[in-house]
Amino acid sequence: MKIDFIGTGMMGSLKRGNSSILINDEILFDIGSGVLLKLKEMEKDISKIKYIIITHFHADHFLDIACFLLMRYIRKEQKELTLIGPKGLRQKIIDLMYFTHGDNEPNKYEKIEEKYNLVFKEVEEESVKFDDFEIQALSLIHSTCTPCNGYILNIDGKTIGYTGDTTECESLEKLIKESRHIFIDTTVMNTTKSHIGLSRILEYAKEYSDKTFYLIHRSDAIKKIEQENVIFPEDGDAVKIN
Ligand SMILES: [Zn+2]
């Protein structure tokens, strides 16, 4: 399995794009502002993307979906695309499309599934099976942004955990326990009500030394630390998991 790091930064980073990973060229986690440009720069064929999995509706995790849908439409590359995300996903995307491209046409996006060949799957604390994988959604805690999902992806016998933004909570602990490879937001040094701190993540990495932690959504203030099972990827890096 190949995982590309499309972006590894938090909003405001001068060095890195907003966090997003691409699995086997087909499954994209998060599509915040700037992710589309990064995909182009990395010469990724966006027509291969079959699933986009969104953690929450902050701009750094979700905003480029409007341009992504329009790009497919203009290129007439509209294979079926499944959008997975928290409750309210479909309406959020329709609202975004009206806001950015509504053109005063009141019913323009009522048939959004048909127009863009989409399937929506809104998930909350549940597991769902698709043709290529099974995914478990967990409700994380990210200050006032609710809902905010984390996910455990079961694919090709591997378990991948992905958080968009979260502070320390029971669901995060479950995500860490049940995943072998953990892609975790590392925004701050010390835990706040919105974000888990690097210091706590490093404790988890020591406790779960058989797991690999990939620190994404990093601020520029987070400096690399040598710890065997902790990786600090940069934009454009890729990892193969066997
Ligand atoms: Zn957020």
Ligand SMILES: [Zn+2]
């Ligand atoms: Zn974020």
